[in-house]
Amino acid sequence: MSKSVTIPVHIVITTGEPAGIGPELVAQAFARRASLWYRAAHFTVLGDRQLLIDRAKQAGVDPAIWLMETGAPVVLRDVPLSVWSIAGVLDAANSRYVLSMLDSAIEGALDGTFDAIVTSPIQKSIINDSGVLFTGHTEYLAKRTGTSRVVMMLSGTGNRPMRVALATTHLSLRNVPDALNIDGLVDTLVIIDQDLRARFCIASPRILVTGLNPHAGESGYLGREEIEVIKPAVLRACASGVHARGPYPADTLFHPRYLHDADCVLVMYHDQGLPVLKFATFGECINVTLGLPIVRTSVDHGTALNLAGTGRADCGSLIAAIETAIAMASTAVDGAMIRGTASDSK
Template sequence: MQDLLPKRPLLVTTGEPAGIGMDIVLMLADADKLQDFDRPIWVTADNEEMTARAEELIKAGTLKNCPKWQVVDWQMLKDDNDNRVNNKSDLAASAGAQIKPNDSGFTLINIPCHAPVVAGRIDTNNSAMVAQQLTLAHKLAASKKIAAIVTGPLQKSALIDADIKLPDGTMFSGHTEFFMQQCGCDKVVMMLANQAMKVALVTTHLALRDVPAAITPDNVRQTVQIVLDDMRTKFGMDKPRILVCGLNPHAGEGGHLGLEEITIINPVLQEFIDTGVDISEAMPADTLFTTKHLNNCDAVIAMYHDQGLPVLKSHGFGDTVNLTLGLPYIRTSVDHGTALDLAGQGGANDSSLYQALSMANDMANKAL
């Protein structure tokens, strides 16, 4: 079911203030590219630091002018039980409803930093502000006040050094784990997508020696089900076509190069095939990623990180979007880091953020 007008906004978290998160938002706004989306754009950042970064980029020759934006205090939106969040006039203003179609502006949700920001220099005093962006984004998405979260880059080491924890009290390990735990999900799936292909992963950031033990029937089954569910509900595909990589070279070569395909992967895939799902058995990864096969599938499931992602990124690095499947809301992300050496200096690439916004917008329009 598509949103009723006015459409709910897309929320961009700028992440680490010393990185390029603010830069790439400003670059899109300056180029009028935020007008390409049929939804208001909200951005979490420190208002004063956003202004300062714009001035730096103007001096660097990256921006022609300082883009326009409206400012909303994050305290107005942070509490789901706060009546102010449900006040129509406040919400309409914060949603950017007053921004005219030809205006390049966005709505900035002001979350102040705790220390002055120096572009390119991490200050862990500001790590709490980064975490506050994510917490607010989750609350707004979970309460359906926004249509999607689009995350800019953060510096994991800065949050770890600042002793910022995940909701379960463990070390902060990234956006994916944060949103998964906030939503109470047992399993989510990382998918990367560009114009050439969509690739989902059964395992993510594991040492290669630990991958075989993580290829269990439950893990494969849950991954396939989440991919199927989100392809249907978030991409609008009634009958998605899925191809699956084997774990071993040549998909095990009939058991001569490994037994995981025979004992684990194919039995699970057969369960889905028997119910009418358009999914392959385990295929050799060295031939699956060819035009012949990719032209006849909607998504690929790879067994581990470096099996699928190098191929995908070779077909669109800089234009690739990171998605988290299995959440109760849409979350896309840029596929790059904080690029501290480029922050405030010019030279950052805003393409991945543009693609992440585009995909979030399309998914929100197709979401059931």
């Protein structure tokens, strides 16, 4: 007789841009919810120890949360700052510090030390100012894991989750049409379908696809991308078993009567779908990178430099990102247990 063993998943959390709200949000999230998480997960938090202690104090959180010893449910791995960080004041000298946390998390996830990564917000501009070309977490994760194509998906949490995936990510709007092609869109739809099945336990994901142009091109009068690229991609994806429909006009698609019949909406560019999603779910929305060999979630907001060190930032999105990472990682671990890699036979 085989009996399943409950194995807490191991989540690593990067604390992000040191001048931003990430360090204090992590402290606030653990102060509020950690006792509910410990049975399901253990945590490694990456960041400068003294910075995290100071920011916890500024946020009104007992800094003893970071003083737990090795083997405790929460372990702080000290990553020293390059230069001391002042809340709200960016310094390009700390860009390497930010990337070193991310590198450590990725390496640990790839070698099996961690079951999922949760990333706090970073400041892309200051990393570029330091001389490192950086377009975002999504692209960096793809490069470091050797993944040819990943998909950025934001997901509202709660009783009726709303998911929006992006065909293109951090790209100038004038470059979007040239970045769209049939093969790429088919690959994107397949990744969404596979990860919604494997990571979110949706048996038959339903994906709605927007057009690129106003009114989805108005039968070619406002652009031909829908006719020449998007529709052929949808048809090819459907032929491979993906339940996709479209293209639909983006200005009318985001209505409850359409979204009720969808598990995810694929939009063609960043600001086509994310403003709608964030308006509806901001503070409870998360970012998930699909297509990776590892689990990664993040918050739906930036570094909020004006709030750093004040304790007034809302940690709701980070809590949702952590809880989603636990659920996704647990699904993966449960799958391994079913295959017999983590069972206790009696």
